[in-house]
Amino acid sequence: MEFEIDSKGKKCTGLIAELEKAMSDSSISKVRVTAHDVPTKIDIYAWAKRKGHKIAEADPAGRGIFRMVVEK
Amino acid sequence: MMLMVSTQDxxxxxxxxxxxxxxxxxKNLKEILVGSNFPPVIKEVRERVPAERHVSVTLGVAPNQPGTVSLAVYGAAALKATSVKVGFLQSDYxxxxxxxxxxxxxxxxxxxxxxxxxxxxSHLYNGIDPALVVKLAKESKxxxxxxxxxxxxxxNLFDFMSEEKLKELTDEAKELGxxxxxxxxxxxxxxxxLARINPDIVGVRGAVCTNNDREGGKVAASAVANVKKELELRMQGEIDIYQKKAEASAGTARP
Known part of the structure; x- marks a missing residue:
């Protein structure tokens, strides 16, 4: 199963915690995530590396907007 | 990253x-090190600042008295503060x-x-190890x-803690929500x-005060707007936040 997270408007509400929760759900194999700034994109890469997940796709989608697919 | 500006009135x-x-x-810079402002000031700020903007309250360095501090925190909530910050100095864990x-x-x-x-x-004041903050926050919910x-x-902050340590603590806290x-x-x-560490909130005062003077100066809208703009440029990728670091490593840093 796929899951989708958009960081827009998620100031201080824990995008990384949401990713952590989604990826620890055994029924979810990949998460599509949209980051709305560069530091958030960097955070997601660093988090995926720490957790042993793979960034399967990563496309710039506009000024400071990045779409990524995180896979287990 | 959100920009937080410390104000006194x-x-x-x-x-x-x-x-x-x-x-x-x-906050109140007139109290030793840093302290709380007066309830009427906080109330007025909350009432006049648009509701969509957050108003946080700094308690400053909290005394080692749970009853006193928790009552102050209760007061901040009664004043409809978005958040209340409780700092520790000469406290044990x-x-x-x-x-x-x-x-x-x-x-x-x-x-x-x-x-x-x-x-x-805090080591200059015999205080609590700053790296314990995530553990402290987790255990106290x-x-x-x-x-x-x-x-x-x-x-400043980077004279006392490394980028790597601050990033580690920030990432750990984020994973905990x-x-x-x-x-x-x-x-x-x-x-x-700061953009490389990517905390949710960057707090400034001196950088947005007249003459960059956090105590004698006053917060100036133009300086706040400039910091906000510079932050946005880094968030949108229009300023390469790794360039100077790479140049420094390669020994080619430009002034």
């Missing part, structure tokens, strides 16, 4: 809003934890967020963390490293 709070601050922090647990209990049923704060320079400084001699904030005499020149 309504005039400064309105300047911060005019300049685009996401969070108006209310167990005392700080007990204080935060009582603060948590005092905030039951309130929307005000509890922020556990430590000081990067606080909503977020803040790492700040108390030293007023020109040194906490908000993360860094502050401590931060300057525009620190925005690259």
């Amino acid at each position: 309504l005039d400064e709070a309105l300047e911060a809003v005019k300049g685009g601050a996401d969070i108006v922090d209310v 167990e005392t700080a934890l007990r204080i935060l647990q009582e603060c948590r209990r005092a905030l039951n049923g309130s929307e005000t967020k509890l922020i556990a704060a430590t000081f990067a320079d 606080s909503d977020g963390i803040l790492i700040d400084t108390l030293t007023k001699d020109g040194r 906490m908000s993360t904030a860094l502050s401590g005499a931060l300057k525009i020149q620190n925005l690259d490293v």
Whole structure:
């Protein structure tokens, strides 16, 4: 199963915690995530590396907007 | 990243809003090291700052008295503060934890967020290890963390803690779903490293005050707007936040 997270408007509400929760759900194999700034994109890469997940796709989608697919 | 501006009165709070601050922090620099402002000031700021902008309250360095501190936290919630920051200096871990647990209990049923704060320079004051902030926040069920400084001699956060350590603590707190904030005499020149660490909140005062003077100066909207713009440029990728670091490593850093 796929899951989708958009960081827009998620100031201080824990995008990384949401990713952590989604990826620890055994029924979810990949998460599509949209980051709305560069530091958030960097955070997601660093988090995926720490957790042993793979960034399967990563496309710039506009000024400071990045779409990524995180896979287990 | 949101921009938090520390203010001491309504005039400064309105300047911060005019300049685009996401969070108006209310504190009192006239009390030793840093202290709380007066309830009527906080009330007036909350009433005049647009509801969509956050108003945080700094309790400053909390005394080692759980009842006193939790009552102050309750007061911040009654004043409809978005968050209240409780900082520890000359506390041992167990005392700080007990204080935060009582603060948590005092905030039951309130929307005000509890922020556990430590000081990067606390070793100068025989204080609590700043790296314990995530553990402290987790065990007390606080909503977020803040790492700040108390030293007023020109040194700042990065003189006391490394980028790597701050990044590690910030990442750890984020994984636990906490908000993360860094502050401590931060300057525009620190925005690259701050963007690499990516806390949810960057707190400034001196950098947005007239003459860059956090105590004698006043918050100026134009300076707030400039910091906000510089932050946005880094977030949108229009300024390469790794370039200067790479140049420094290669020994080719430009002045």
